[in-house]
Amino acid sequence: MGLIVQKFGGTSVGSAEKIQNAANRAIAEKKQGHQVVVVVSAMGKSTDSLVSLAKQITAQPSKREMDMLLATGEQVTISLLSMALQEQGYDAVSYTGWQAGIRTEHVHGNARITDINTSAVEDQLSEGKIVVVAGFQGMTEEGQITTLGRGGSDTTAVALAAALKADKCDIYTDVPGVFTTDPRYVKSARKLSGISYDEMLELANLGAGVLHPRAVEFAKNYLVPLEVRSSTETEAGTLIEEEPSMEQNLIVRGIAFEDQITRVTVSGLANGLTTLSTIFTALAKRNINVDIIIQTAAGDNKTGISFSVKSEDTDNTVAVLDEYKDALKFDQIETESKLAKVSIVGSGMVSNPGVAAEMFAVLAKKNIQVKMVSTSEIKVSTVISENDMVKAVEALHDAFELSKQASVV
Amino acid sequence: MGLIVQKFGGTSVGSAEKIQNAANRAIAEKKQGHQVVVVVSAMGKSTDSLVSLAKQITAQPSKREMDMLLATGEQVTISLLSMALQEQGYDAVSYTGWQAGIRTEHVHGNARITDINTSAVEDQLSEGKIVVVAGFQGMTEEGQITTLGRGGSDTTAVALAAALKADKCDIYTDVPGVFTTDPRYVKSARKLSGISYDEMLELANLGAGVLHPRAVEFAKNYLVPLEVRSSTETEAGTLIEEEPSMEQNLIVRGIAFEDQITRVTVSGLANGLTTLSTIFTALAKRNINVDIIIQTAAGDNKTGISFSVKSEDTDNTVAVLDEYKDALKFDQIETESKLAKVSIVGSGMVSNPGVAAEMFAVLAKKNIQVKMVSTSEIKVSTVISENDMVKAVEALHDAFELSKQASVV
Known part of the structure; x- marks a missing residue:
């Protein structure tokens, strides 16, 4: 019992x-x-x-x-x-x-x-x-x-x-469980029988939407075995646990993606010690969630910065930056909207340094330009054009063979 | 303050x-x-x-x-x-x-x-x-x-x-307050500026519907001054307190009435000590509220009883009595529906013994037959035909001069 x-x-x-x-x-x-x-x-x-x-x-x-x-x-x-x-x-x-x-x-x-x-x-x-x-x-x-x-x-x-x-x-x-990617977009998406807390955390944070990241974090901290499953069907769902007992050999476990991303680029910033903290503290105070941040080198006293936000926050972001124009002394702000973020997630990446390179190669082969990159131990995120999003996810899903059932070790 | x-x-x-x-x-x-x-x-x-x-x-x-x-x-x-x-x-x-x-x-x-x-x-x-x-x-x-x-x-x-x-x-x-009677039926009904707890209690129990009797009882026990007033208009409502400071001279303060009353008459009952308690305990257990009860004398070992219930409870009442037929040994049950209860209420009645007689005279003058009577210190209730209800209330409202503002002592 x-x-x-x-x-x-x-x-x-x-x-x-x-x-x-x-x-x-x-x-x-x-x-x-x-x-x-x-x-x-x-x-x-x-x-x-x-x-x-x-x-x-x-x-x-x-x-x-x-x-x-x-x-x-x-x-x-x-x-x-x-x-x-x-x-x-x-x-x-x-x-x-x-x-x-x-x-x-x-x-x-x-x-x-x-x-x-x-x-x-x-x-x-x-x-x-x-x-x-x-x-x-x-x-x-x-x-x-x-x-x-x-x-x-x-x-x-x-x-x-x-x-x-x-x-x-x-x-x-x-939904019947956690999928390799969103089955509404990619037909060959496959339900995973197991996934680790960390992988789920990346997928949850990346907008997979099945389970809230807070809950996954809680489960990870207390080692609560979770199962995501369908409320209408009786088949088994996806088990989330410390180390998934099945499918251990998969390097990439799933692909997450979301559209309506905007890249904000601020150039000619005064290269002071407090520049970064000024910008991101101001944005945080207005509840604007900044995702990927890239600092671009420039002249001696000047620097540049690119970051991604949800497109709905674009106007607010620009308004906040303008408020701090005196302190930041930047030359200009450029925004590019209609972008999407596509990420591959898998704990097998830690021991496979070539995964990011393989991802870029797959995208290049499809003529998809990568505009931003961000990596963690178990994920690689790229920002690309919104129009290329589904094409990119399908190509990556194929290339990393996610539609195939992994061999049980 | x-x-x-x-x-x-x-x-x-x-x-x-x-x-x-x-x-x-x-x-x-x-x-x-x-x-x-x-x-x-x-x-x-x-x-x-x-x-x-x-x-x-x-x-x-x-x-x-x-x-x-x-x-x-x-x-x-x-x-x-x-x-x-x-x-x-x-x-x-x-x-x-x-x-x-x-x-x-x-x-x-x-x-x-x-x-x-x-x-x-x-x-x-x-x-x-x-x-x-x-x-x-x-x-x-x-x-x-x-x-x-x-x-x-x-x-x-x-x-x-x-x-x-x-x-x-x-x-x-x-509604803007407590009225001498229901203004939807009687045009000359007048809003009272004051009324005592006891009078309100009788009116509330008699179905005036403005205020729940439990609340009035609570207010009486703790001497909480209550005012019933309109949520949409700004005029003063009706003050309910121990002794209304105004209108003290009114013998009858208000007239309450309700229709859909049924009279149940059980005749030829065994005249035992437990007869009454058997009947009314059984009805109470089924949540049937009995209002007026009248015992009618009969032969040596037999007795009769009449009581009023809400018409919706009639079938249940008869069913309960039938269940106890062996214990009660009654001859027959008669029911008369389409009756109404009309009550006059006023604490001035205590010192005016002729009020009930006046009420009966008013009803008789209108050719209204009284089928049941019940009295308390501050009210007289009569059961009459439903068809006569409004006529009776109007006649009583006139006879006791309720539409006139009372003189302040």
Whole structure:
């Protein structure tokens, strides 16, 4: 007998029928003799409805009150899922974040979990109940309701699994697992049976969108075995663990990509000690996420810098730089939009120095110009034209043979 | 400077615009220098939507999970109202029932408040904030979310006012106050400027519908001055207090009435000691509310009984009696539906023994047959044909001169 934490996202509990389906998943594990904790998000588009209610009242809702408002979304789901379980004759009990002992720091809208007091949940489990917990929310020491920000329900599930020392945490979603690349773009994309935490972290950060990076990081730190799987199909999903037991020989595990990237180039910058920190502190303060950063050498007292941002942030970025024109003394700002980032990820790269070179060769062969490059131990990212994105991903997927099932060592 | 508790019901917070309006009411008191606590219900029909979601899952939702579900309704309103107050530059903070220290007994769906720990609310008030509290809900000692049942938000407001020793509790609603009778039926109905707790209690129990009897009882026990007033108009409403300072000379303060009453007559009952308790215990167990009860004498060992129920309960009532036929040994059950109850209420009756006789005379003059009578110190109720209801109310309203403003003593 084990303890299993299941997590169902908004689309997997978006209707009464889907809630019944989630209940069936929980019951299936219960019937196997496991203890079951289910973590759920708000139903489908209900968060959007709540946000639009708030917008009717004010353009700038306070974060505390937004947390109060949004936390009702998961509370609705937990009660309905518990009813569905009870309707089928299973003992179930719903817990809000605070009832489940999920303690967070005192930050609204994006709080981090600081501690989980699992005693209430454990008591209910030991009585044989299926415990249904509201994801995405917690409570501060002072009794304030907080929410965990994007990917919050994933984080709740993994954190609860870690605190309860669960044997497994299953993330049910609307895709059947983690793919070598996005199957909506590349037909030969293949579902991976296993992937390491680090690889998943790179893919998650690179916008693969299946699982939130915070949750993966949490799972990595506490070694919680995760499985991403379909909420509608019964086949196995993708297992995320320290070292994937299968497919160890793959150098490249997957290819992530995203479009709507803009490159910002600032030239003729004063080459002072504080230049970089001035620029990126100012951008961070305005919540502009800078991704790849490249410094370009120039004359004696001058330097240049290129960095990539989301295209939607382009205007804000330029405005912030203009504000600091006096301090930075730059000559000009150039922006190039309609770019895309394509990245190959795989822990096998660490011991294979030629992988980046191979990637550039594949792109060159397809006449694709690389505009920016960034590397880590287990990934190589390139920025190219948006028009070349799918072509590049397909060529790389072929070249690194990702559509082939790897041999088991 | 005083402390004022305001309560807005579902229709008074049913849209963003109405929430803005409620905010303006709170701000008006704040500007007068008062401390302000606002208690709100769920928005308009949102409770109905939640109930219908539950019905899609199960026909018999558990009461604990229904409380979990329904409690989200007020939580949405408190956050939105706080945002509306903040939007206008006022410091406001929302509290759920449990955050506001509202402790209840461990009963789901219809819990009674056992205690209120006001320290959190008082701290916020002393910081100059407007405190917005979710009505209708509380928490048990074990941390379970409970709801207070019908009229729950009225009860929350009055209980909070009592616990905070508020100077006043204003109940904002969609009518401008308490009327001598229902103005939808009787054109000459007049808004009362004052009424006593006991009179209001009789009117509330008799279905006047403005204020829940539980809340009135609470207000009476703790001597909380209540005012029922319009959420859309600025005129004064009706003040409910121990002895109304105005209109003391009125013998009859108001006329309440309700239709869809059924009279059930059981004849030839065994005249045993336990007959009455058997019947009414059995009906109570099935949640059938019996109103007027009349025992009719008959032969030596036999007795008869007549009582009134809501017409919707008629079939259930007969079914319950049939179940106990062996114990009760009655001859037959007769039911008469399409009846109405018309009651005159006024604390002046205590010292005016002729009031009931006057009532009967008025009805007789209009050829209205009285089928049942019930009296208390401050009311006389009659059951008559549904078709005669409005005619009776109009005649009584005229006869007792309720449309005239009383002289101030």
